[in-house]
Structures are given as C-alpha cells and as structure tokens.
Amino acid sequence: MSLEKVCIIGSGNWGSAIAKIVGTNTQQHPTLFETTVRQWVFEEKVNGENLTDIINREHENVKYLQGIKLPESIVAVPSVVDACKDATLVVFVVPHQFVRGVCEQMKGHLAPNARAISLIKGLEITSSGIRLFSEEIERILNIPCAALSGANIADEVAKEKFCESTIGCANVQDGQLWHHLFDTAYFRINVIQDHVGVQLCGALKNVVAVGAGFTDGLGYGSNTKAAIIRRGLMEMRKFGQMFFGDMVQTETFFESCGAADLITTCSGGRNRKVAEAFVTTGKPIDVLEKELLNGQKLQGTLSAAEVHEFLSARKMTAEFPLFNTVYRIVYENAPVESIVRDI
Amino acid sequence: MSLEKVCIIGSGNWGSAIAKIVGTNTQQHPTLFETTVRQWVFEEKVNGENLTDIINREHENVKYLQGIKLPESIVAVPSVVDACKDATLVVFVVPHQFVRGVCEQMKGHLAPNARAISLIKGLEITSSGIRLFSEEIERILNIPCAALSGANIADEVAKEKFCESTIGCANVQDGQLWHHLFDTAYFRINVIQDHVGVQLCGALKNVVAVGAGFTDGLGYGSNTKAAIIRRGLMEMRKFGQMFFGDMVQTETFFESCGAADLITTCSGGRNRKVAEAFVTTGKPIDVLEKELLNGQKLQGTLSAAEVHEFLSARKMTAEFPLFNTVYRIVYENAPVESIVRDI
Secondary structure, eight states, rough: OOOOOOEEEOOSHHHHHHHHHHHHHHHHHHTOOSOOOEEEOOOOTTEEEEHHHHHHHHHHOOSSSTTTTOOEEEESSSOOHHHHOOOOOOEEOOGGGGHHHHHHHHTTTTTTTOEEOOOOOOOEETTTTTEEEHHHHHHHHHHHHHEOSSSHHHHHHTTTOOEEEEOOOOOHHHHHHHHHOOOOSSEEEEEEOHHHHHHHHHHHHHHHHHHHHHHHTOOOOHEEEEEEHHHHHHHHHHHHHHHGEEESGGGGGGIIIIIIHHHHHHHHHHHHHHHHHHHHHHOHHHHHHHHHHHTTOOHHHHHHHHHHHHHHHHHOGGOOOHHHHHHHHHSSSSOHHHHHHOO | OOOOOOOEESSSSSHHHHHHHHHHHHHTTTTOOOOOEEEOOOOEEEEEEHHHHHHHHHHSSTSSSSSSSOOOTTTESHHHHHEEEHHHEHHHHHHOOGHHHHHHHHTTTOOTEEEEEEEEOOOOOEETEEEOOHHHHHHOHHHHSSEEOSSOHHHHHHTTTTTEEEESSSSSSHHHHHHHHHOOSSSEEEEOOOOHHHHHHHHHHHHHHHHHHHHOOOHHHHHHHHHHHHHHHHHHHHHHHHHGGGSSSSGGSIIIIIIIHHHHHHHHHHHHHHHHHHHHHHHHHHHHHHHHTOOOHHHHHHHHHHHHHHHHHTTTTGGGGHHHHHHHHHHHHOOHHHHHHHH
C-alpha cells in the first residue's frame, strides 16, 4: 500500500493549529502517511521577510499562531500548485471566499485517488438553495470531500487544552484515515457519516448565539439561556432534516459539532457578545460591528438574514420561530423580549 | 365530566413557585379543574404565628418564597390527610426523604381515580438497584405517577423568567391534563412519555456538573467544559438505556430535563462551584460542604458514589469513564487532570 501524501490548504490561526496536529500525526503513523506535509501559505512579508521562509526556519507561524512550535514535518509552500502536487489527502482550511479560486488553481494537480476534508466555516444560503463548501470542492475537483467541525478554538487547541471535534465522512474507510490524521489525546475526534449535518451546525449555531446574547442583554438567567440553546438545537435539526432529509442524522446534534459547539458559542464568542450589547446599548448591529469587531461583519446576523431569505422563499419562516424571531429583532425592530415571547 | 381536584404536597421554595403556577392555571381552566387547590404545608411558627395562617391571609409563603404573591385559589392546609382528601391530581414536591412517610399517611384518602406527578429531585441508587420516586409513589398509593423536571430555578420561575420544563407521563391523556395544569407563557411544558428518563436526568446531571467544575478549577476553557457536558449527556443516556432499555428514549436528552438542565447545572450551581473549589483550594469535599454549603451534603458527589457502587456491583464502571473518573478524583485521590485524560 502506498503512503498517503497530505497537504494543507490554508495557514491562518486555525490552519496553523491544525498543522501542528497533522504534522505530528503523520510522524506517529509512518505506515499510513508520508511524514512531510506541505502547507500552502499565502505569501506575505513579515518584517521584510517571506512568511514561508520564517515558518520553514523557525517552525512557527509568527503572524497567525505566535508562540506555538510546528512540527518539522510541516513545510510551508507559497504556491498552491506546488503544495497540492500529487497529494492524496487535502485539508481545506481557508476563509470561505477563497475556496473556489483555490480549487480552480488546484485542478489537475492532485493524485487521481485524492480525497479532501473541509474545515471551512459557514455555508452559502440564498433564496435558491443551500450550498455546502464540501460540495463545492467535490464539484470543482471531482473528489470526495468530508467535513470537520467541533467545539474548537484555535488558540486553545494549539495549547493542547482538551476538546473534541467531529468528522463527517460518507465513506467509512476514509473516515478512519481522517481519524488517524486528526485525533490526538487532547483533540478527540468522533467520525460520523453525516457530513451535511456537521457543516449545517457550524453555520446555524451563530444564529442561536445571537438569540442567547439577547437573553443575556435582558438580564435573564441561565435557565432562559439553556432554553434558547435547547430550542436552537432543535431548530437546527429540523432545518437539516427538512431540507436534507435522512442525510442529516439526529445523532449529529449530540456530537461535538452539534450540542457542544452550540454550548460554547452561546457561552462566549462574538455573536453572543454583540447581541448582548445590542440590547444593553440600543445601538444598531453595524455600529457595534465597528466598535467591537473592528468593522468585521457579525456571522450570526448575516446567517439569520440568509436563513430568513431561504425560508421566506418557501413560506416556512413560521416553522422556525427562534430563527425567525432573531431575524425580526435584528432587521425589523421587533421588541427584544420577543426572543422568549414568540418562540 | 367532573372537575379534577388538585392538591400539592409540599411547600418549600420549589413547591411555592409551583403553587403560584398551579393556582393560576386552575383559574384559567375552570372546565377542567376545581379552582381551589389545597397545599399541604408543614406547619411551623413564623414570628409566633402559624405559617399556614400567614399564607392563607397574606397569600404569600413568607418563609420559603418571600415577596411572591400566591393566587387566592391556593389554600394552605397543615394536615396532609385534609390536604389530599378526595384529590384526583396530586403534585408531590417534598424533599425525597419525606416521600414514603407522607404517602403512608395519604393511603385511602385520595379519590379512586387519582393520579400523581413527582417533582422530587433525585433517585435512590444502591448496589442492588435503582428506585425512582415515581415508582415509590405508585407502589404505596397504587396510582399512576408522572414526573416533571427541567432547567428550572424556583426563584426565577417565581419571577416569571422564561424557562422550559419536561413532563414524563406514560399515559398520553393524563399528560395533556398535566400540561394544562403546569404550562404558562413563561413556564413552557413539553410532555413526553419517558418518565424514567426525566427522573434519571435530574439525578445524574449533578455528577456531570462536578466534572465540569473540575475543568473550571483547572482553568480549562469553555470548549473543554462543552466536551465534558456532551460526554456527560451521552453517559446519562447510556446509563438509562442500559438499565431501563427502550423505556428511556433518545429524544428525552434533547428535552429541557436533559440537555438544557445539564447546561444550566454545569454553568452555575453548587455542584460545579464546590468542585471548582476542590481543585483551587485543595480542600476535601466535606470541608468545602461546611464552608460553602453550611454543612449540607453535595448532591453530585453523593450521586457519584451511589452510581459507582451500582456499577461496581455489575463490573461496569469502565463503561462509564466520566462518572468513574469523577468518583476516582473525589474518593480515590486520582489526579484532577484525569477528568480529561481518562474519559
């Protein structure tokens, strides 16, 4: 059996934390993987020097994951084509807006039996439909694509704080391989087959976190918030099963990508925080984005609008009262108290 | 159809909050219930006056739920026999150690078609088996008994902060009746059939909360805690399904009594707090019980010992690594770090 040749596409905060794990695990399993892992790093200058050169000399991504040593098996490569050449396992961990461009560049350079896994956050939801990034990768590169998502914060993972993550992979044998590539004592992987549910959870959780933040802003207690989290989890499941049918499994919502990630997103996190400030300050979301997020867009309110557009086109907003109420509070000046009154 | 005659057995903090709801709902549904609800109040003197007299004059339980008005439909009765005479619906909300004695006194006084519901927290777990309080009530009084449990704190419910609760009732028609008796705009009831799961969750959650408190004490992040909560929920389900089979339903763990109550118990609550102090101060649990709980016993560590005894007798501790690790840390000086290492 020939060894699997791994490449990582992306090198931000999460990509670097994942590189640490992947580069360690290829060393741990020399009968499965080639030790060397090529990582595509978007080239930029840091103090006048190429970031790839710094990574390859210092074994540290000084820009996006300072203070964490990467294994020497990780080799930073500035060209995406060179990085993915003849790779059999491709780990996608780029911001979602880059997926298509990067895939187009990779076309024809992977090994014939290549398989991919997407660590990309979010979905594209429009009135016409839902597009998963794993499907986009499959479509452009014509290879199967799994997904990984869980209650993970890059910095905590990099510091080896214990957490779990979920891999959704339709092919059981490939699932085992991804397990070997990602599982460590502090980063525990469960493999399930439902790659759709894994990705849906990662996007819809942010809408729920906005609702949870509203109850924090209103000064309600932890039982109210637990009720919002629970109902949110149930709407996430209903959404998945209504629009993807049996592909989306009930068990997925008990996984790290489901209940656990939702809990942690509703406890801390920017979506919760900005929503809380929305109530306590009375300022609109775009003002708070400038003040609290340096102008970055909040994911949860964006997703709430996309989900609303999708559901409206199908006359189904009433079936998802929590998603709908979050939308109405943010975009239609509904009173914040409707977060408990109208769900 | 004759009207249902409701009595409430118990008048502590939770019993008083529930009396407010029940006494309001009997007025809301005059075609289902007699308006008057008799509540058994353990008689005691408050400033030289009988507590029952104060409640019936002031419509307030000044000792256990100060500042909250009870509906005038609630009538405090010092004799348990008088309180339950000819009742058709009996709400049990007494501390568990009083259940048997109270039931013995009630024998022969209820209406022939009476049904009960237990709001009693906890279970009896010994090496020989598990005893649910609903079963004890059924056995002694020979009437069917449902159960109610959820992410509820008495004071928050009394202040009408939004939360949810779960009723487990094997009989669907009775379940509807209990729904009418308890459901309000701020206290939302879901009725399910699995009364066993409802009660198991209420007891086992405290063991998980001790584990969650350990990770707080160790300074781990919210992802680690989310992982403990998730694994705890899965062990609670496994425990239920292993020892009660199909009676315990997977859906129960998505209900308020399951995921939501576990989340809130692991966020705040005394079990989490004492476990955190166990790590940060290095003091033994019994010392912390004196210092932090006025000498009261911590439920989570007691339950951990009971569960351990039960599982040990069946040589099954290894099947429940989280429950087992909590036990070993508290009672066998296992290092606290095993909470993430050994699960």
